[in-house]
Amino acid sequence: MKAYLTVFRMRLRMETQYRGAVLGGIVCQIFFGLVLIAVYRALYAGKPQSLPFSHVATYVWLQQAFFRMLLASDAELMDKVRTGGIAYDLCRPLYLYGFYYARIMAQKLMGSLLRAFPMLVFAALLPEGWGISLPASLPALMLALAALLLGLGCVCAMENMSMGFTMRTLDPKGFQAMLNLLMMILSGNVLPLTLYPDSWQRVITLLPYAQMLDAPIRLYTGEYGIPQAPGVLLLQAAWTVLLVLAGMMLWKRNQRRLIIQGG
DSSP: HHHHHHHHHHHHHHHHTHHHHHHHHHHHHHHHHHHHHHHHHHHHHHHHOOOOOHHHHHHHHHHHTTTHHHHHOHHHHHHHHHHHHHHHHHHHSSSSHHHHHHHHHHHHHHHHHHHHHHHHHHHHSSSSTTTTOOOOHHHHHHHHHHHHHHHHHHHHHHHHHHHHHHHOOOOTTTHHHHHHHHHHHHHHHSOGGSSHHHHHHHTTTTSSSGGHHHHHHHHHTSOOOOOGHHHHHHHHHHHHHHHHHHHHHHHHHHHHOOOOOOO
């Protein structure tokens, strides 16, 4: 376990070096956040919805603040699979799945935190109807943070499954592009899941994509009440465990018949 914690800490430090990328990401996500809120304000002006607009604005800012948690990927591993450099990692006295799970978790966690704090401060200073709202309650905030950590575990497990399929196809773009599309749509990044028809939400909210950011945001805004929280957290944990086990099996099969490319 000490070795994986060391890998985690090293990756955290590495992520703090890319300050230009962090600044660019903050500016980009603030811009898109303002554009999306302007679009939803126009939607509400034409056809008011039952959901308070303050919840929609909060949903947008939290999605944008943790955008990197969804879409960050380990480009170094993809390049190693393509070139054959992964052979060096196979020689490490570590479980390869755990090694890369720790790396991608540190990458997503630090990348998200560096962008989220400045963005949320900016959103809190915006006038009412444009900015982020306070959490429904202190317990709701604590539950939302717990759900966010479980969502991070879920998205890391999903990312490692993508890496496992890359080992089989040697194409880092195809499966990753499909996964990114599904995460963008079904996690609520393109359109908040709270604005989908109720019949759709009954299915979408049970999928693993909704556990990544939609569930924590709904706990934050109070749409999921305190009595519903245990069920939400249990569903997140179940999906995380299921995806981790599936990913471990995939990586194990890949290592048995891995063909090293390059020279």
